[in-house]
Amino acid sequence: MDSLTWGVVVVALLLGVAWYLSYSAARLDRLHTRAEGALSALDAQLVRRAEATLELANSGALDPASALMLAAAASESLEAHNERALEDDLLDGQSFGAREVLESDLTESLQAALTADVVADLRGGEADALGSSSLQRVEAAGVRVQLARRFLNDAVTDVQRVRRKWVVRWFRLAGHADLPRTVEFDDELPPAVRD
Amino acid sequence: MRIGIVCPYSFDVPGGVQFHVRDLAEHFLGQGHHASVLAPADEDTPLPSYVESVGRAVPVRYNGSVARLNFGPLTAARVGRWLEAGDFDVVHIHEPVTPSIALLALWSAEGPVVATFHTSNLRSRAMQAAYPLLRPSLEKINGRIAVSEDARRTVTTHLGGDAVVIPNGVNVSRFADAVPAEKWTGTESAPTIAFLGRIDEPRKGLPVLAAAMPAVLAKHPGARVLVAGPGDVEAARERLDPAVAAATEFLGMVSDEDKAVLLSSVDLYVAPHTGGESFGIVLVEAMSAGAPVVASNLPAFVRVLDGGQAGATFANEDGADLARQLLRLLADRGERERLGEAGHRRAWVFDWSVVAEDVMAVYDTVTHGSEDARSDPAADTRWTRLLRGRRGGDD
Numbered sequence: 001m002d003s004l005t006w007g008v009v010v011v012a013l014l015l016g017v018a019w020y021l022s023y024s025a026a027r028l029d030r031l032h033t034r035a036e037g038a039l040s041a042l043d044a045q046l047v048r049r050a051e052a053t054l055e056l057a058n059s060g061a062l063d064p065a066s067a068l069m070l071a072a073a074a075s076e077s078l079e080a081h082n083e084r085a086l087e088d089d090l091l092d093g094q095s096f097g098a099r100e101v102l103e104s105d106l107t108e109s110l111q112a113a114l115t116a117d118v119v120a121d122l123r124g125g126e127a128d129a130l131g132s133s134s135l136q137r138v139e140a141a142g143v144r145v146q147l148a149r150r151f152l153n154d155a156v157t158d159v160q161r162v163r164r165k166w167v168v169r170w171f172r173l174a175g176h177a178d179l180p181r182t183v184e185f186d187d188e189l190p191p192a193v194r195d
Numbered sequence: 196m197r198i199g200i201v202c203p204y205s206f207d208v209p210g211g212v213q214f215h216v217r218d219l220a221e222h223f224l225g226q227g228h229h230a231s232v233l234a235p236a237d238e239d240t241p242l243p244s245y246v247e248s249v250g251r252a253v254p255v256r257y258n259g260s261v262a263r264l265n266f267g268p269l270t271a272a273r274v275g276r277w278l279e280a281g282d283f284d285v286v287h288i289h290e291p292v293t294p295s296i297a298l299l300a301l302w303s304a305e306g307p308v309v310a311t312f313h314t315s316n317l318r319s320r321a322m323q324a325a326y327p328l329l330r331p332s333l334e335k336i337n338g339r340i341a342v343s344e345d346a347r348r349t350v351t352t353h354l355g356g357d358a359v360v361i362p363n364g365v366n367v368s369r370f371a372d373a374v375p376a377e378k379w380t381g382t383e384s385a386p387t388i389a390f391l392g393r394i395d396e397p398r399k400g401l402p403v404l405a406a407a408m409p410a411v412l413a414k415h416p417g418a419r420v421l422v423a424g425p426g427d428v429e430a431a432r433e434r435l436d437p438a439v440a441a442a443t444e445f446l447g448m449v450s451d452e453d454k455a456v457l458l459s460s461v462d463l464y465v466a467p468h469t470g471g472e473s474f475g476i477v478l479v480e481a482m483s484a485g486a487p488v489v490a491s492n493l494p495a496f497v498r499v500l501d502g503g504q505a506g507a508t509f510a511n512e513d514g515a516d517l518a519r520q521l522l523r524l525l526a527d528r529g530e531r532e533r534l535g536e537a538g539h540r541r542a543w544v545f546d547w548s549v550v551a552e553d554v555m556a557v558y559d560t561v562t563h564g565s566e567d568a569r570s571d572p573a574a575d576t577r578w579t580r581l582l583r584g585r586r587g588g589d590d
Contacts, residue, residue, distance in 0.1 A: 027331050034337060041563040140556070147359055147560040151338045154356040158334050161355075 024165070025173045031159045035180050038152035042183065043081065045144040046103060050077040052137035053110065061122055061131025066113040073109040077102050100185040103145075107186045110138065116192040135193070142189045153182040196558060198223055199283035201274075202234040203295035205252040205263040206242060208425065209448065211476050212289055212313050215342075215363055219287075220245055222364075222551040233277050233296060235265045249273045249296050264295040274299045285309055285558045291336065292329065301332045307561040309554075311340040312350050312358060313474070337561040340554070343474045345495050359557065363476045364550030367542050370483035373455035381462040385417030386525050389461040389486065391454070391477050392468070394426035394445070400467030400491065401431065406514025407467075408439040411521050418442060418525070423449040423457060458484035462531065463524060466490040469512050475499050479545045482506065482538030487531045489520050505541035506534055 053074035057067040080099045114135075122131045159180055168174055202216040213234070220230040224245060232245055235252035242248060249270055252263035274296050278286065283306065291297045291310040301308065339358035341347035350358045381387035388411075392399035404420070411418055420439070422431075425448040432440050449457060458464060464481035468491055478499050481488050488506030490496040500506040507524060509516040524531050543549075 027334070031334055034334075038337070041560050044563055045560065143553070143556050144560050147338065147557055148563075150357055150359055151560060154339065155337075157356050162334070 020167065021171055021173070024162075024167050024171075028159075028162055028168060028173050031155065031162055032174075032177060035152065035155040035159050038148065038155045039180075039183075042145070042148040042152050045141055045148045046077060046099075047081050049138065049141035049145050050074040050081070050106065052134055052141050053106065054078075056131065056134040056138055059130040059134050061134075062113065062118070066118070069109050070113050073102075073106040077106050096181075096183045100183065104186040107188060110142070110193075111188070111190045114138075114190040114193055119190070119192040139189065139193050142187070142193070146187045146189070149183055149185075149187055156180045156182045196223075196228045196562070197282060197284045198228055198230045198558070199278065199281045199286045200230060200232045201286065201288045201297055201300040202232060203264065203290050203293040203297035204234070206234045206236040206246060206248075207240050207252070208263065211363070211474070214476065215311075215313070216289055217243070217246075218364055218366060218547055219551060219554065222547050223555075226551075231277075231281050231283075233274065233300070235263060235296065247277055249277075252295075255294075264293065266294055266299070270296060271299045271303070275303045278303055278305075284562050287311065287554075287558075288336075289313065291333065298329070298332065301335060304335060307337045308335050309338045309340065309557055309561055310336045311342065311361075312346045313342050314346060314349065314471075338557045340557060343495050344498065346474070361550060361553045361557070362545055363474050363479070364547035365476060365479040365483055365542065365545050367479075367483040367546040369451075370455045370458060370480055370542075371485065371539065373452070373459040373484060375460040376456045379421060379457050379460035381419070381460075382417075384415075385419060386415060386462040387419045387421055387460065388521070389457055389464045389481075390420060390422045390424070390467070391464075392424045394422060394424050394428070394431045396426070398469050398471050399424070400469050402434070403467035403469065403491070403512055403514050403517060404465055405435050405439055407517035407521060408442065409436060410515070410518035411525070412438055412442055414522055415525055419444060421446060421457060421461060423447070423454065454480070455484060458486045461486055463521065464488050465517070465521070466496065467517060468493060468496070472496065478506070479542050482542040485535045485539045487524060487534035488538055489517070489524065491517075499541075499545075500538075501541050505538045 051074075053070050056062065057071040057074065060067075062070070077099070080102050119135070122135045162168060163174055163179060198220075200216055200220055202213060204210050204212050206213055216232055216234070220232050221243075223230045230245055231247060232243075233247050233249060235250065236242055236246070236248040237251050238248075240248075249265055250273065252265050254263050278300065285307045286300065286304050287309045288297050288300050288304075289311045290313055291301050292312075301310070333354060339350060339356065340361050341350050341358040342361065342363050344360060347358045347360050350356070379387055379389075388404075390401060390404055392401070394401055401422070408418075408420065420443040422443055423446045428445045428447070431445065432443070435443060446453075446457070458481045464486040466475065466478055466481075466488065468475070470493065472493055472495050475490070475493070475496050478488055478490055478496060482505060488500065490500060490506055490508055491511040492508040493511060497503060497508060500508065507520050509520045524534070
């Protein structure tokens with residue numbers, strides 16, 4: 001082969017490699033965007049759940065002991081959110097702080113407070129419209145927390161898998177972004193609420 | 196909210212996925228959302244105003260049935276135009292792993308994507324062969340829904356990750372309000388048994404019912420089997436035992452209204468499906484209409500029937516066991532009424548009002564995430580901005 005043919009072959013190969021690199025980078029970028037979006041969705045739903053829980057606690061429809069327990073768990077969750085609110089990139093170094101424990105605690109408090117009798121009472125009492133409407137909001141937010149966490153973990157698993165690929169590791173396509181981790185906490189709704 | 200729904204199966208023929216898509220779209224339209232459905236259909240098929248056709252579908256064997264699918268560059272361009280013109284907040288793709296507009300839509304979608312998996316048997320060999328090609332597209336899905344635990348298991352084994360289970364919805368009151376028709380109503384001496392589904396597709400189970408019928412006819416010579424579903428009637432009749440053929444009426448493809456009337460008239464509804472069903476929406480329809488259900492013990496069916504509380508089950512593909520269940524129920528009117536009522540109560544769990552709310556929660560979750568991630572252009576480096584600009588072209 002003459003040198004011209006060699007030149008063409010080399011250029012074609014380089015173009016192919018360049019295309020593959022930019023394709024892989026775009027794919028990874030899209031996955032990171034998805035994981036970031038899912039994380040901020042989870043964050044927002046957790047705030048909504050905590051706010052709805054506070055509202056329920058302050059509605060006067062619960063006994064004072066349950067109300068205090070819920071309010072304590074919900075405000076801890078909100079505080080943890082506010083401490084991190086100024087960080088612009090949630091995914092950077094993310095282990096979700098120590099929030100997993102706080103959110104599990106809130107879930108547990110909701111399960112303890114919202115027994116079958118209490119839920120029936122809240123839903124039945126027409127006079128206490130505030131109680132039943134805030135219970136509805138707690139339920140809606142709780143469902144969305146479950147969805148958001150599952151979607152986030154799906155996205156994180158995808159990111160982790162693509163970041164294991166040799167092309168991503170060799171060419172450092174991930175840049176400085178930390179490897180995201182799945183977020184694990186108890187988000188089960190109180191059984192009485194889900195029925 | 197602007198919702199774009201993609202249905203890979205043709206609207207010319209009835210099918211579980213098509214009905215699911217139609218009912219979902221109508222429910223959201225009724226709630227004041229904007230919904231548009233993209234689906235294949237023949238040119239002369241009358242379509243609801245919210246359905247846009249991508250053209251005629253080609254019949255192909257896929258997933259054990261004859262599916263009518265669309266592919267090719269022309270179709271891809273149409274899908275792209277629909278996505279662009281729709282400017283959707285969320286694109287909801289049904290059966291994303293079919294070689295059809297579902298995959299094409301996933302390929303060109305840019306915004307939040309929700310995917311619903313209906314099937315419980317993604318064929319693993321085909322999947323493995325095409326996997327490296329599909330993977331980057333599948334990564335675009337923000338939220339995965341499975342219509343049943345079985346469908347969810349398929350997703351987790353074949354695709355990894357997880358999916359939330361949101362069952363199929365049924366318009367319960369449409370079936371509950373149907374007025375029984377005399378021609379299909381059974382009597383003490385001539386009870387009626389209904390079967391629904393394609394008659395030339397063995398996995399819908401007509402041969403199992405045919406095997407059970409001689410024993411039933413021996414006890415109840417006047418019993419009638421009413422078969423509603425498309426397919427070659429003459430060929431089906433020939434495959435039947437002459438006595439069974441004489442007791443069988445083929446109604447052909449029935450309208451939705453007639454289906455509701457049929458199910459509310461008959462003494463028993465039989466679902467002898469032998470496999471490949473991940474949910475069994477017909478069961479819920481029969482239960483809504485108050486028909487006592489006798490179904491094969493597929494895991495999906497047993498779950499719909501609340502572990503057998505809301506309907507009778509028999510050993511799958513076992514005509515003799517089906518005959519035993521049919522004879523037991525035909526002899527006991529009280530038990531039939533009890534099952535009918537239990538089924539009707541159970542059916543409300545699957546009503547669209549409940550199901551669509553769960554789907555909306557998924558939309559809320561995925562759209563929130565994407566808005567937030569997008570509204571942060573400062574986080575983009577010049578490199579990622581450059582790539583994002585080209586993204587539509589290079590993947």
